[in-house]
Amino acid sequence: MQFATISLKVLYNESRMPSLTVENYLKAILQIELKSGVACVSTGHLANALDVSPGTVTSMLKTLAESGHATWRPYEGVTLNESGRQVAMRIVRRHRVIELFLVQTLNLTWDQVHEEAENMEHAVSDFLIDRIDDFLGRPEVDPHGDPIPARDGALRGGTLESIPLVEYPAGSHVRFARVLNQDPEFLRYLSDSGLVVGSVATIQEVDAEAGSVTLQLATGETTLKHSSAEHLLVEILPQAVTANDESQVVDL
Numbered sequence: 378m379q380f381a382t383i384s385l386k387v388l389y390n391e392s393r394m395p396s397l398t399v400e401n402y403l404k405a406i407l408q409i410e411l412k413s414g415v416a417c418v419s420t421g422h423l424a425n426a427l428d429v430s431p432g433t434v435t436s437m438l439k440t441l442a443e444s445g446h447a448t449w450r451p452y453e454g455v456t457l458n459e460s461g462r463q464v465a466m467r468i469v470r471r472h473r474v475i476e477l478f479l480v481q482t483l484n485l486t487w488d489q490v491h492e493e494a495e496n497m498e499h500a501v502s503d504f505l506i507d508r509i510d511d512f513l514g515r516p517e518v519d520p521h522g523d524p525i526p527a528r529d530g531a532l533r534g535g536t537l538e539s540i541p542l543v544e545y546p547a548g549s550h551v552r553f554a555r556v557l558n559q560d561p562e563f564l565r566y567l568s569d570s571g572l573v574v575g576s577v578a579t580i581q582e583v584d585a586e587a588g589s590v591t592l593q594l595a596t597g598e599t600t601l602k603h604s605s606a607e608h609l610l611v612e613i614l615p616q617a618v619t620a621n622d623e624s625q626v627v628d629l
């Protein structure tokens with residue numbers, strides 16, 4: 378009896394909702410799965426993402442498997458079950474809705490919102506998230522271009538094809554759609570260079586030897602290291618978009 382009480386406490390808090398740790402594990406598994414496109418996530422990969430030891434991950438995965446949220450096979454990895462996926466999607470939805478809300482209503486910058494959302498995602502009710510989502514007009518993506526799951530768990534945005542900037546040749550016209558590296562310092566470096574989600578640019582030069590990509594933006598020219606440009610996903614545009622092009626777009 379004693380043991381049953383203790384193990385339930387690990388998994389659920391007083392209100393019988395999954396605990397913060399459970400939510401974070403399920404979210405991390407889902408995020409790795411979405412990034413890699415592979416449903417089975419290895420223990421090592423998860424340990425890296427959560428910055429904990431593989432031993433810690435293993436014991437938590439056993440607990441998640443016992444709860445029915447995930448299926449865990451030693452030496453293979455973990456796969457989310459339906460209930461675990463629902464919890465994970467709900468946390469991702471909360472996180473991304475909160476990030477956008479903080480940027481749009483409180484004017485926080487995209488490098489400031491992740492840490493705030495990390496805490497708030499466990500505390501805010503789904504009722505409130507639904508209201509904030511409606512208030513924001515059920516947006517497709519968050520300030521980093523990450524797709525926001527709808528209430529039913531389906532990802533809204535991100536259906537457009539976004540490809541790393543480095544894969545396009547000089548002369549391409551692109552729109553910046555999503556940033557994969559969300560380290561605050563990197564985000565500040567991007568916005569200082571005039572790059573935010575939605576920015577349009579023409580790729581001026583790709584210098585393979587120097588490992589750099591030069592972009593022509595509305596705000597001027599900027600040169601990124603190849604290793605930075607790898608983290609930027611862009612959509613290709615048929616032609617350069619300038620203020621004067623707006624009438625042509627309407628004519629189409």
Ligand SMILES: [Zn+2]
Nearest residue numbers: 476519521523
């Ligand atoms: Zn985000």
